[in-house]
Amino acid sequence: MARLASCHCLGLELECEGEPAKISLCNCLDCQRRTGSLFSVAAFFPREAVRIVKGEAASFSRSSASGHPVTFHFCGRCGSSLWWAPERMPHLVGVAVGAFADPSFPMPAQAVWTADKHQWLTFPDAIPLHERNPPPKGAASQDCALQKGRNDGSSDPSSVQILPYDPRHFAGVDGLWKTCFPDDPAWNRAAISVADKLQFQPGLLFVAEINGNVAGTAMAGYDGHRGWLYAIAVHPDQQRTGIGTMLVRHAEEILATLGCRKINLQMRAENDRVAAFYRRLGYTAEARISMGKLLKR
Numbered sequence: 001m002a003r004l005a006s007c008h009c010l011g012l013e014l015e016c017e018g019e020p021a022k023i024s025l026c027n028c029l030d031c032q033r034r035t036g037s038l039f040s041v042a043a044f045f046p047r048e049a050v051r052i053v054k055g056e057a058a059s060f061s062r063s064s065a066s067g068h069p070v071t072f073h074f075c076g077r078c079g080s081s082l083w084w085a086p087e088r089m090p091h092l093v094g095v096a097v098g099a100f101a102d103p104s105f106p107m108p109a110q111a112v113w114t115a116d117k118h119q120w121l122t123f124p125d126a127i128p129l130h131e132r133n134p135p136p137k138g139a140a141s142q143d144c145a146l147q148k149g150r151n152d153g154s155s156d157p158s159s160v161q162i163l164p165y166d167p168r169h170f171a172g173v174d175g176l177w178k179t180c181f182p183d184d185p186a187w188n189r190a191a192i193s194v195a196d197k198l199q200f201q202p203g204l205l206f207v208a209e210i211n212g213n214v215a216g217t218a219m220a221g222y223d224g225h226r227g228w229l230y231a232i233a234v235h236p237d238q239q240r241t242g243i244g245t246m247l248v249r250h251a252e253e254i255l256a257t258l259g260c261r262k263i264n265l266q267m268r269a270e271n272d273r274v275a276a277f278y279r280r281l282g283y284t285a286e287a288r289i290s291m292g293k294l295l296k297r
């Protein structure tokens with residue numbers, strides 16, 4: 001059985017196959033702010049059971065105190081958040097239960113962060129309540145770990161956001177690429193390749209922003225057969241802080257939701273440090289010869 005989750009304007013649709021692994025209700029203040037309502041109800045599906053069938057999503061990532069970011073995907077036109085991907089549970093995707101517009105959808109198996117619950121709200125006795133920390137293996141704990149970090153005062157105020165590229169990022173991206181890829185040929189400069197990317201799959205160019213400044217970039221592409229990663233760059237002052245991992249994971253998630261089964265990337269053969277970075281993220285060197293041809297345009 002497949003269910004369809006749709007945003008408010010019906011421009012973005014997600015098909016979810018089978019039954020959710022878990023349904024959880026969260027009262028945390030982050031969920032309240034995100035939804036504009038008093039709690040969020042998430043149906044967690046295996047990642048491979050979920051695919052976009054209509055529209056293109058914008059996304060917003062938050063880092064967490066544990067260092068595991070959560071990426072929220074929403075309709076860029078009407079703003080409804082439709083699903084989110086907790087990196088700490090890379091096999092699951094949370095889908096907004098309200099987006100199914102189905103009053104017969106199964107009831108949540110738990111309510112978490114009831115410490116932040118509005119006092120007049122009561123839930124059925126059949127739903128176990130967890131005042132703060134959800135059970136350790138609860139899928140719903142992911143976005144709420146962030147809330148905990150904030151309460152502890154231990155989260156980093158200069159939090160990283162992974163955002164779709166916007167023209168205001170141009171100078172930052174241009175400078176970053178000149179710093180990180182000083183030997184790149186002219187056709188890889190931002191003035192050319194950003195403009196080209198904005199003509200094709202513009203939603204697959206991402207920027208890591210810290211306090212409004214560009215700290216990193218990732219470009220992805222999917223041609224219906226393979227996904228590709230390009231221009232994974234992190235400012236030298238911000239390297240080894242997890243931003244590169246966030247960017248790669250973010251691009252992987254979006255490529256996966258487009259139906260991509262395998263991601264390829266290229267790097268200079270002598271770049272051992274970069275190769276080690278990708279190995280840590282699960283990439284392996286394949287015995288291939290990389291060939292290219294520059295087309296005259």
Ligand SMILES: [Zn+2]
Nearest residue numbers: 007009075078
């Ligand atoms: Zn919409």
Ligand SMILES: [Zn+2]
Nearest residue numbers: 026028031144
């Ligand atoms: Zn929450």
